Structure formats: C-alpha cells, structure tokens
Amino acid sequence: MCTINLSFEEMWEKIIDCDRKYDGLFFTAVKTTKIYCRPSCRSRKPKKINVEFYYDLNEVEKAGFRACKRCQPEIVESPKVVLIKSVITFLLNHYRHKLVLNDISKHIGMSPFYLERIFKQETGDTPRIYLEKIRIDKAAHLLKNTNQTNLEICYEVGYQSTSNFYKVFRQIKNYSPTEYRIKSQSL
Template sequence: MTNINLSFDEMWEKIIACDRKYDGLFYTAVKTTKIYCRPSCRSRKPKKTNVEFYHNISEVEQAGYRACKRCQPEVEHSPHSEFVKSITTILVNQYKQNLKLNDVAEQVGLSPFYLERLFKKETSETPRTFLEKVRIDKAVQLLQTTNMTNLEIGYEVGFQSLSNFYKVFRSLKGCSPSEFRKMSKEL
C-alpha cells in the first residue's frame, strides 16, 4: 500500500482531532515515552516536539517503540479496515484530481454502492464529504502559507468550480476563504 501524503503539521492536526479515519495510515511515536499510538488515541497529547510519525508498524517498532495499551495500534479493530485505509489513502493522495466514486471503487476493487456504504459505516461520512474536508485542509494550508488568490487555491486543491469551493469552505470553516486568511494573519 502507498504511504499517505500528509505533512507533519497535517498529521499533527489529525492526532489532535483524534481522527479515526487515519488509523492504520500512520502512527504517532512519542520520543519521551517510547510508545506509539493510532491517530485516534484518546490518551493525553504529547508535546509536538516529542512526536515522530511513521507510516507502518514495522518501521515504528524497528525504531524501538512499543504499542500503546489504550488504543492497541497493533490490533485490527474492523475486518474492513484495509479497504477503508485504501480508500482514505486514495482520497488524500489524489485530492487534486477530479475523483469520481466509480474511479475510487475501481482502484480498490469494490462496487461504488458498496464502497460508499462501507466507508460511511466505518467513518460516519461519505467519501465525498471526506474528500471535501481533505481539500479544505489543503486550502487552509495554502491560505496561511502562500499569496495565491482564492481562485488559484480553489482549483489547486481540486475543486471544479469556485462557487462549490466557497460553499464547502464556508460550511466547514464558518467563514469565506478571504475572511479566514484575514483572521489567520491577525493571529
């Protein structure tokens, strides 16, 4: 399986949010305790400087870390977790593309109907809403770190229309991209 294409800060945000959709796609290793966890682990969060991320269990264990007793990252909790990992990896790594449910279903070997039903059962959201969240996370990063226009950012993160970009951004962040950029510069 391909590694998930997320920056350190994006992975950090996922562990702060205890986002279980990323379980199995990367592991959080704490240098001071020598313990590794799932992104969804509810244990107290370590200092950011004490964290390393690994993409698979063999890597993290070879580095000398042991599994957390609370979240048990070495144990599969669902028989469908491999499919969910594959779907999530595709959505995160190919977010810029005009992804259709049929394309994703073909890549993982499931029917589109079953893929959507399975993903929703395991993650509590549809592949489309998950993809929109990934795109908005990428847009937030670009708004904070570049001088690209909202139009450029909308297309850069994979939205096919600017109106859809604005609508999704406002529904997830509670403000427009311009308002978000202004607020983040004031901080």
C-alpha cells in the first residue's frame, strides 16, 4: 500500500474541495458520528476539530468507525463508477429500442436529473449523446460489413427517423452513411 505524505491541513483542504484524486489514499473519520468517508464525499462537512484521518481502511474500521452510506468508501470502485458501468451496459443492451432518460433512470433506480448529471460528470457526455455514439458505431460496423441498405441499418440501430439518423451520423463520423460505406470499402 502506498501512503501519501500530506499534513492534516492539506487533507482537510482535499475534503473541503471534494477532491476525487485522493479517494482510496486516505479516509476522513468523524468522531461525533463514528462515520468515515472518501475525500470526495459530498455529505455535509464536519467541524474540523471532530475529524481524524486514516490511511488504511482496516485501521479506520478497527478504530470503530462505520462506512458512509453515501460515498461507500469500503467499496474499491466508487459507486459512481459502478453506476456508470450499469448505465453503459443498459445502453449497449437496449440501443435498438426507443429510449428516453426516464427509461434509463427507472432501470437504474434514481432520478433522471441526478443520473444525467453524474453520467455527464464521469463520461463527458449525457446518456442521450452516449447512446447516439453507440448507435452510430453499430451503424458504421453494419455499413462496413453488410449489404443492408441505409434505411435498414437506420431502423436496426434504433433510429425512428432517417433524417435524424443521417444528421447524427454526419455529426459523429463527418460523412453521410453512403460516403462512409464507399470510403470503408475502398480501404
């Protein structure tokens, strides 16, 4: 295990900033609540005099603290990573269907607003844009490897409208589907 060399003040600054880069390197334990958290936990910040820092998960638990239910520091992967993987898996398995944010949020079990915010924070894209990229990647694969028409591919990858399919395909691949097929066959 690698320990970091930070002073109490430096660690305090990291928890005030909710700095994710330090997750797993140290834990913040609150004496009054007997709860420990990741540095990035968004829970209400404790008083400075009530805080202790630990570098090791076993050490903080031996001291009698329990894991925060919000940031779940005892889980190696952050809950956000697990959530994002779950959303991406759902999108990959259901890209052919007409999906709206509410469908995804119901499957995941959280509000659409919170889901979209967390997903964008972690991936840089909204679930909708990520879904579009999956669909266009699938369409590009079909254009390269099948003789299906653009219309057949459009519907197979989940688009309800050909105009939207053509527009999004051009935005992502910088070619129309037909141009892309011609280009990929000439290589």
